[in-house]
Amino acid sequence: MPQALIVDDEPSSVSAMAELVEKEGFTTTTAGTLADARSRLSQERPDVILVDLMLPDGSGLALLEEMDPSRRAEVILISGHATVDSAISALRVGVLDYLTKPVDVGRLKAVLANVSRTLAFKEEVGSLREELRQLGHFGRLIGNSTPMQRVYDLITRVAPTDATVLLVGESGTGKEEVAATIHELGRRKKQPFLPLNCGAVPPNLIESELFGHEKGSFTGATQMHRGYFERATRGTLFLDEITEMPIELQVKLLRVLETGTLVRVGGDEPIAVDVRVIAASNRSPEQAVKDGKFREDLLYRLNVFPILLPPLRDRNGDIELLAEHFLAQLNREEGANKKFSAVARRRLDTYAWPGNVRELMNIVRRAFILAEESIELDGLPVASSASSVPSGPGAPDAIRVGMSLAELERHFILATLEQFGGDKRKAAEVLGISLKTMYNRLNNYAATV
Numbered sequence: 001m002p003q004a005l006i007v008d009d010e011p012s013s014v015s016a017m018a019e020l021v022e023k024e025g026f027t028t029t030t031a032g033t034l035a036d037a038r039s040r041l042s043q044e045r046p047d048v049i050l051v052d053l054m055l056p057d058g059s060g061l062a063l064l065e066e067m068d069p070s071r072r073a074e075v076i077l078i079s080g081h082a083t084v085d086s087a088i089s090a091l092r093v094g095v096l097d098y099l100t101k102p103v104d105v106g107r108l109k110a111v112l113a114n115v116s117r118t119l120a121f122k123e124e125v126g127s128l129r130e131e132l133r134q135l136g137h138f139g140r141l142i143g144n145s146t147p148m149q150r151v152y153d154l155i156t157r158v159a160p161t162d163a164t165v166l167l168v169g170e171s172g173t174g175k176e177e178v179a180a181t182i183h184e185l186g187r188r189k190k191q192p193f194l195p196l197n198c199g200a201v202p203p204n205l206i207e208s209e210l211f212g213h214e215k216g217s218f219t220g221a222t223q224m225h226r227g228y229f230e231r232a233t234r235g236t237l238f239l240d241e242i243t244e245m246p247i248e249l250q251v252k253l254l255r256v257l258e259t260g261t262l263v264r265v266g267g268d269e270p271i272a273v274d275v276r277v278i279a280a281s282n283r284s285p286e287q288a289v290k291d292g293k294f295r296e297d298l299l300y301r302l303n304v305f306p307i308l309l310p311p312l313r314d315r316n317g318d319i320e321l322l323a324e325h326f327l328a329q330l331n332r333e334e335g336a337n338k339k340f341s342a343v344a345r346r347r348l349d350t351y352a353w354p355g356n357v358r359e360l361m362n363i364v365r366r367a368f369i370l371a372e373e374s375i376e377l378d379g380l381p382v383a384s385s386a387s388s389v390p391s392g393p394g395a396p397d398a399i400r401v402g403m404s405l406a407e408l409e410r411h412f413i414l415a416t417l418e419q420f421g422g423d424k425r426k427a428a429e430v431l432g433i434s435l436k437t438m439y440n441r442l443n444n445y446a447a448t449v
């Protein structure tokens with residue numbers, strides 16, 4: 001049960017408040033002065049502190065300043081004499097909310113509900129962070145490379161708000177997956193998440209798909225139809241490939257976003273919509289504006305909170321995590337126990353992945369089907385030139401100062417093996433080692449990766 005600390009010097013006010021707060025599912029403790037509150041805080045860690053602004057020994061705000069910001073309780077300030085100024089400065093220093101005496105019960109309930117939501121959210125994010133640290137994934141998103149951690153931070157910040165999000169990233173980088181994660185971490189999670197690919201709907205149908213139509217509004221409209229916006233009410237609408245939306249419709253979309261109401265095709269009644277919009281594009285929206293395909297005003301409206309998804313090739317270490325994840329999934333589905341060989345790992349790691357995570361998933365599936373026990377190079381993509389495997393000792397990414405001899409050797413053996421299409425005998429011959437040594441080395445590599 002969440003815990004609340006109530007700090008107020010008027011006993012009657014404290015007990016009335018405690019009763020209300022307990023009704024909302026909190027356990028409560030109380031304090032009459034700042035000094036009292038400090039001694040409480042040295043023994044317990046409340047989730048929320050309701051504190052009077054004017055206490056006999058100082059300002060309630062002092063408590064806020066003394067607490068470690070990273071583990072701080074939510075603070076609700078209560079005051080007999082509120083001014084707009086003090087309210088604003090309180091909110092600025094990080095107070096969750098501000099109530100005036102006599103406390104309005106409805107307001108207090110709403111504020112406490114907000115506290116509960118914030119707590120639940122923090123807990124959820126906390127466990128996702130823990131998962132990330134231990135297992136390398138953030139909910140359904142696999143990967144713990146630095147650029148992805150940055151994405152998780154942005155998701156964490158924007159999810160509990162209603163802000164419009166614009167996701168930009170190459171095809172297959174996980175835009176839809178990120179959109180769904182934002183939805184699931186937000187307060188709309190129990191309501192629908194509806195994806196609509198604006199590029200896949202014929203232009204003449206997209207308006208009625210989005211906004212719905214009235215019966216008889218056009219030939220074939222035999223019934224009233226509620227569009228995506230209406231069906232996503234209180235939930236999230238994911239508008240994929242937003243730059244592919246016909247330009248005249250972009251004007252209408254902007255109007256809906258701005259007024260919070262829509263009119264069905266063939267109708268004249270404005271209908272209120274409460275929908276969070278997450279949009280995505282796999283091309284630069286700024287470029288689309290330059291090309292005259294995307295309205296600048298709509299871009300501004302959608303770009304409140306942009307998140308850039310890095311291409312897979314820039315996510316150090318994630319390729320391996322993702323490949324292992326997809327392989328484990330296939331092994332589970334098929335009751336198999338296939339593994340990547342060292343050459344296969346290296347090939348996966350050095351390929352440029354223009355189709356990003358989706359391509360990786362498909363390639364792993366293909367290689368899985370082709371392989372017996374050990375996944376070799378069969379079915380894997382041939383290294384693309386930009387990030388290709390070094391073909392000789394001078395290749396820049398083969399040798400780095402600071403590399404150990406063991407690493408160097410490993411690099412060479414795998415690169416040579418790759419050069420000969422996985423033919424261990426030939427590679428061993430060229431390297432001047434026995435076939436047995438080659439096998440030993442590869443076994444070691446497979447065990448350490």
Ligand SMILES: Nc1ncnc2c1ncn2[C@@H]1O[C@H](COP(=O)(O)OP(=O)(O)OP(=O)(O)O)[C@@H](O)[C@H]1O
Nearest residue numbers: 140141142170171172173174175176177282357358
């Ligand atoms: N970080 C990730 N962890 C696990 N699976 C992922 C991740 N990113 C993407 N995927 C998977 O890869 C596939 C492609 O992802 P998604 O559809 O979200 O990409 P997208 O950016 O929307 O692509 P497009 O621009 O082509 O629509 C999906 O099957 C998704 O589940």
Ligand SMILES: [Mg+2]
Nearest residue numbers: 172175176240
């Ligand atoms: Mg997509």
